[in-house]
Amino acid sequence: MKFTRFLLKRLAFFLVTMWLVVTLTFVLIRCLPGSPFNSGKMVHPQILNNLNTKYGLDKPFYEQYLRYIKNLVKGDLGISMIYKNRSVASIIKRAFPVSLDLGVRALVLAAFVGLLLGLMSTLYSNKALDHIISVTIMIAVSMPGFVAGALFQYFLCYRLSVLIQSITGVRYSVFPNTGWEGFRSTVAPTMALAAGVMGMVAKMLRTSMKDVLDQNYIVMSRAKGLNKREVVLRHALKNALLPLLSISGPLVSSIIMGSFVIENIFSIPGLGRYFVSSVQDKDYTMVLGLAVFSVFIVVLINTITDILYAVVDPRVCIESKDRLKT
Amino acid sequence: MLLYVKTAVFGVLKNKIAFAGAVIFFVIVMMAIAAPAFSPYNYHSHDADSIFLKPMSKGHWFGTDEFGRDLFVRVWQGARISLAIGILAAIIQMVIGTVYGAMAGLFGGLADEAMMRLADALYSIPDLILIVLVTLMMGNSCFSVVLALSMTGWTSTARVVRGQTLMLKEMDFVKAAKVMGASRRYIMFKHILPNCSGQILVSLMLNIPSAIFAESTLSFLGLGIRPPEASWGTMVNEGFKYTNITYHPWVVFLPLLFIAITMISLNILGDEFKKVLDSKH
Numbered sequence: 268m269k270f271t272r273f274l275l276k277r278l279a280f281f282l283v284t285m286w287l288v289v290t291l292t293f294v295l296i297r298c299l300p301g302s303p304f305n306s307g308k309m310v311h312p313q314i315l316n317n318l319n320t321k322y323g324l325d326k327p328f329y330e331q332y333l334r335y336i337k338n339l340v341k342g343d344l345g346i347s348m349i350y351k352n353r354s355v356a357s358i359i360k361r362a363f364p365v366s367l368d369l370g371v372r373a374l375v376l377a378a379f380v381g382l383l384l385g386l387m388s389t390l391y392s393n394k395a396l397d398h399i400i401s402v403t404i405m406i407a408v409s410m411p412g413f414v415a416g417a418l419f420q421y422f423l424c425y426r427l428s429v430l431i432q433s434i435t436g437v438r439y440s441v442f443p444n445t446g447w448e449g450f451r452s453t454v455a456p457t458m459a460l461a462a463g464v465m466g467m468v469a470k471m472l473r474t475s476m477k478d479v480l481d482q483n484y485i486v487m488s489r490a491k492g493l494n495k496r497e498v499v500l501r502h503a504l505k506n507a508l509l510p511l512l513s514i515s516g517p518l519v520s521s522i523i524m525g526s527f528v529i530e531n532i533f534s535i536p537g538l539g540r541y542f543v544s545s546v547q548d549k550d551y552t553m554v555l556g557l558a559v560f561s562v563f564i565v566v567l568i569n570t571i572t573d574i575l576y577a578v579v580d581p582r583v584c585i586e587s588k589d590r591l592k593t
Numbered sequence: 594m595l596l597y598v599k600t601a602v603f604g605v606l607k608n609k610i611a612f613a614g615a616v617i618f619f620v621i622v623m624m625a626i627a628a629p630a631f632s633p634y635n636y637h638s639h640d641a642d643s644i645f646l647k648p649m650s651k652g653h654w655f656g657t658d659e660f661g662r663d664l665f666v667r668v669w670q671g672a673r674i675s676l677a678i679g680i681l682a683a684i685i686q687m688v689i690g691t692v693y694g695a696m697a698g699l700f701g702g703l704a705d706e707a708m709m710r711l712a713d714a715l716y717s718i719p720d721l722i723l724i725v726l727v728t729l730m731m732g733n734s735c736f737s738v739v740l741a742l743s744m745t746g747w748t749s750t751a752r753v754v755r756g757q758t759l760m761l762k763e764m765d766f767v768k769a770a771k772v773m774g775a776s777r778r779y780i781m782f783k784h785i786l787p788n789c790s791g792q793i794l795v796s797l798m799l800n801i802p803s804a805i806f807a808e809s810t811l812s813f814l815g816l817g818i819r820p821p822e823a824s825w826g827t828m829v830n831e832g833f834k835y836t837n838i839t840y841h842p843w844v845v846f847l848p849l850l851f852i853a854i855t856m857i858s859l860n861i862l863g864d865e866f867k868k869v870l871d872s873k874h
Binding site for chain 1: 857
């Protein structure tokens with residue numbers, strides 16, 4: 268009963284957030300100065316008129332809004348204003364799988380390495396390895412995505428091929444510096460995107476492990492004579508993973524935002540590249556569509572992880588009011 | 594309140610790593626203020642005779658870029674803009690978040706619920722998208738970037754202050770003030786906020802790096818500060834666009850290095866502040 272109430276509440280929040288986003292982006296975009304068809308060239312007024320009619324820009328504000336919402340529910344995001352006659356939905360359909368591929372690869376890598384680092388630093392706490400790991404975490408967390416992107420591109424793509432050339436004399440690039448074809452081209456962008464999130468995961472696990480290890484049942488099992496490794500892996504890890512689930516929403520969000528940057532560095536034809544170029548081209552429908560779509564993905568994943576959290580830890584259904592506090 | 598903050602600051606500086614972070618950040622701020630003023634070069638003049646000079650070449654400590662602009666001056670000019678935007682945005686975020694959170698906590702009930710839901714909704718939207726939309730509307734000046742950053746970054750502060758307010762509201766000294774007829778505003782400014790000052794300081798410290806992070810990412814994508822103005826993000830963006838990083842890596846990596854150093858020192862400081870405050874409770 269409590270769970271259904273929580274579920275309904277969460278879904279309502281999801282819908283309200285989405286509505287808020289759609290309205291906000293719509294208003295912001297429509298307040299923009301200039302028209303997308305004014306590119307400095309002289310255009311015949313009749314053509315301009317026809318274009319405005321085609322994109323519905325001649326209608327009153329509220330009618331545009333209602334039409335947009337109606338189309339949105341049907342999954343129709345409108346037609347791009349720059350790539351003539353291509354719908355925003357079709358561009359998303361082409362670009363999203365690429366972004367998804369990159370995102371999932373990075374997320375898996377980040378989760379794996381992050382958990383491993385977090386565990387290692389717990390098992391060897393206050394030893395040299397722990398200090399090395401905490402420095403690594405600090406650097407990984409602090410660096411903006413494009414710093415990691417530039418570093419990985421420079422060393423993994425350029426330096427490595429220069430090195431190979433100087434040793435063997437053959438010109439061969441192990442990891443191509445741009446594009447998204449074949450496994451080799453995915454390595455550098457995936458690592459660059461994963462770096463920051465990896466740091467977040469490791470940091471979170473490290474902190475929550477510290478909290479869990481202070482608790483009585485851990486002290487008890489240590490007192491019974493279990494060794495540290497056993498206790499950490501068997502008793503502490505499960506509980507320490509819980510807080511991680513609660514930040515998985517922000518993690519995914521930062522993966523998606525990070526992919527915008529990484530895609531631009533490595534010229535990967537995903538959502539991020541289209542987003543940036545459409546902002547520069549003032550392609551209103553495209554910006555709006557891509558923004559709404561990205562936010563939809565983020566909020567959807569947030570909702571799913573919140574519900575998952577409630578399934579794993581039913582206490583949150585009761586105290587859901589204060590849960591979002593921390 | 595002042596005493597409280599002072600002890601927190603001294604507690605943090607006792608830690609060697611945090612002290613190093615503070616010193617590094619202080620040096621960067623000082624250099625950002627002084628270096629462009631005392632250098633014989635300026636950040637926007639081209640010099641066709643000396644393009645792509647390597648770092649440590651005569652007259653140019655950090656070398657020059659594709660237009661022969663002195664990178665030493667450009668890095669510190671970029672620091673001026675990046676730091677100013679980051680710090681200003683973080684302060685505005687702090688003010689908005691504090692007032693919003695304290696109000697939500699004090700009003701309680703339905704108003705609290707509605708206000709925090711709104712903040713949650715805003716929090717769940719990736720900030721980069723909102724910032725891009727706002728800067729798209731307002732143009733790419735420093736002012737609009739600060740405005741966009743302040744609009745999105747205040748929610749975490751609001752959440753912390755609201756939680757603290759809810760706790761303080763139930764304490765005896767606040768109740769006593771209420772019984773004696775103190776107004777809501779008086780209670781908020783005289784009793785609640787001074788007792789939140791530690792948490793507010795921590796979130797300010799954490800907001801500065803995240804604002805710098807967001808600004809540099811935005812400028813890197815070419816959607817933030819526009820050339821010829823130079824922030825660190827813009828410099829990296831230009832470096833990627835106009836130079837081949839295989840041959841002239843320093844054009845890209847010098848600004849990157851300073852972003853990284855600044856972010857790391859600020860993050861260390863913020864973490865340490867958080868630790869000191871947590872241990873006090």
